[in-house]
Amino acid sequence: MTFDQMIVGGLPKCVPDGKIRYQLFMSGLAARHTYLLNTDSGKAWQMQSVKDKDGNEFHAWFPFVD
Numbered sequence: 764m765t766f767d768q769m770i771v772g773g774l775p776k777c778v779p780d781g782k783i784r785y786q787l788f789m790s791g792l793a794a795r796h797t798y799l800l801n802t803d804s805g806k807a808w809q810m811q812s813v814k815d816k817d818g819n820e821f822h823a824w825f826p827f828v829d
Contacts, residue, residue, distance in 0.1 A: 770823040771799065771808060799824050 777784060784803050790796030799808040808824035815821065 773826045798827060
């Protein structure tokens with residue numbers, strides 16, 4: 764497992780008070796069901812692969828819509 768800085772669309776600002784506000788949820792059935800959850804608001808983001816203007820693929824978090 765590696766860690767990398769990622770873009771998170773629509774991420775709300777928060778006070779840096781040391782409180783844990785986010786959790787990752789990864790489904791045991793399929794890796795495509797990976798979510799970033801805000802434990803205060805209940806908002807969720809889903810990780811998706813996208814390509815930049817040069818065709819390079821990268822991962823980013825997009826707001827989850829039911």
